[in-house]
Amino acid sequence: MTTTTSKPAHSPKVRKLVQGLRALYVPTPSFRALDERLGELIEQRRADMTDGVTSNTRGLMLVGQSGSGKTTAIRELTRKYSGVLRTDPTQEICEYIGLQVPSPATMKHVGASTLRALGYPYSGDKQGPAIWDQVKVQLKLRGTLFLGLDGAQDLARHQTDKERQSVVNTLKSLMENSVWPTGLILSGMPDLKKIVNQDPQLARRLYPVEIGRLHGIRDVAPVLNIVQKYAARAEIEALASVRNEFFAQRLIHAADYQFGLMAEITVQAVTKALFSEGTEAKLGIQHFADVYHDRNAAIDAMNPFIAEDFARINPRLIFGDDPGAEDQ
Ligand SMILES: Nc1ncnc2c1ncn2[C@@H]1O[C@H](COP(=O)(O)OP(=O)(O)OP(=O)(O)O)[C@@H](O)[C@H]1O
Ligand SMILES: [Mg+2]
Structure with a gap:
């Protein structure tokens, strides 16, 4: 299910863009x-x-x-x-x-x-x-x-x-x-x-x-804006698959309704897009699914970006089992 083809080194331009993503603080x-x-x-x-x-x-x-x-x-x-x-x-x-x-x-x-x-x-x-x-x-x-x-x-x-x-x-x-x-x-x-x-x-x-916790309906528009903002910062296009309400709800759920985790997953997804496809990358929901897999080692049926009935998945439980999660 992964879209990545690993490259040994990333161009200076890509590295600079990724640094820019990490440095971006979204005011709340x-x-x-x-x-x-x-x-x-x-x-x-x-x-x-x-x-x-x-x-x-x-x-x-x-x-x-x-x-x-x-x-x-x-x-x-x-x-x-x-x-x-x-x-x-x-x-x-x-x-x-x-x-x-x-x-x-x-x-x-x-x-x-x-x-x-x-x-x-x-x-x-x-x-x-x-x-x-x-x-x-x-x-x-x-x-x-x-x-x-x-x-x-x-x-x-x-x-x-x-x-x-x-x-x-x-x-x-x-x-x-x-x-x-x-x-x-x-x-x-x-x-x-x-x-x-x-x-x-x-x-x-x-x-x-x-x-406060993110809200599955009220926060759809702000979350979609933030995803756009990160894509724009990386100077890449965001596909329709990450520009709709259902995607936002999947992302909010994957982040267990926490603002920081939502931003962190988005940064990782954009980084993945840049690292795997370079400056011509187009950000899609598959990048988010791959990031979730990296973080949680979850099978597709337990991946909120893939599973149909994602609301039943407990993302916190799985985060808790993942020693690689950057939850400090
Ligand atoms: N406003 C923001 N803009 C961009 N990224 C953010 C923002 N707030 C948090 N993050 C990202 O969210 C992640 C989690 O944030 P942070 O570590 O501050 O959470 P925390 O509330 O201190 O959690 P804990 O209680 O576990 O210590 C980090 O990777 C951080 O970079
Ligand atoms: Mg903390």
Whole structure:
């Protein structure tokens, strides 16, 4: 069923086009909401600093299923703000520091990881509260205005109520610090809502943004537009087989209704078209079917781009079995 004939090397033009595809970030309503909020927060903080006032600060909370595009959105956000916010961690002043929440996410572990992300040599013998005191000192020294914690739903996993409360209190205290408040940018799966909702004071200090599921009818037109946009970026034609409602529904289903996965599958399909047929390629549904096969090792009857009754296929289950899936 594959349309590819493998070629040993790709032309520089094809490689450049593929790079362009990977670099393309499709702005979403949730990205625009984050962008607007962060802009306001930065402006407010700069005004406070100019006036010499220290007030409590606020932060952002981004929630979405796996593959919805949280990590990518935060990366794009920090890239976009790199002109107004000093984001280079190799510099002494670093206004944004981001890290992945470690596992297990105990106070001690999260504190130690944050210290390391701040470039502080952590010795490993301190207890949770002492580590967090050290974190606060470092945040001030580095001039850190925002701390990004990705995978923040893990902050509540395998924790007792008491431990969870102390995590919440610690996070809150970073934003309420009278010496140097640091705004949190928490991103994670929907369980993150439970942690934040546990404490109304924390909830009040975070602007919530959610990356919702794609909708099989409402999102048909935007999804078809995105496929067109990627084909245009690759300077190739999109065939009628990828320009109709039924194709869009198959793609949305194959991506388990997640925006990020939809974009990722599309990038891979366009890349496959370019790699196999060069700059004369025409993007068709077969490229999507081949990509799905590569990702899931699914037989045709279990491939949403081929099977007639595709709605019964559980794409997540199969993704879960595929060690090659780029679901980070
Ligand atoms: N707006 C976008 N434009 C283009 N590609 C995107 C966009 N959002 C996400 N993607 C792509 O979707 C894929 C999944 O995104 P990402 O890794 O950010 O998801 P996630 O929500 O962080 O998932 P997880 O919870 O599993 O960490 C990535 O390959 C990424 O490049
Ligand atoms: Mg992620």
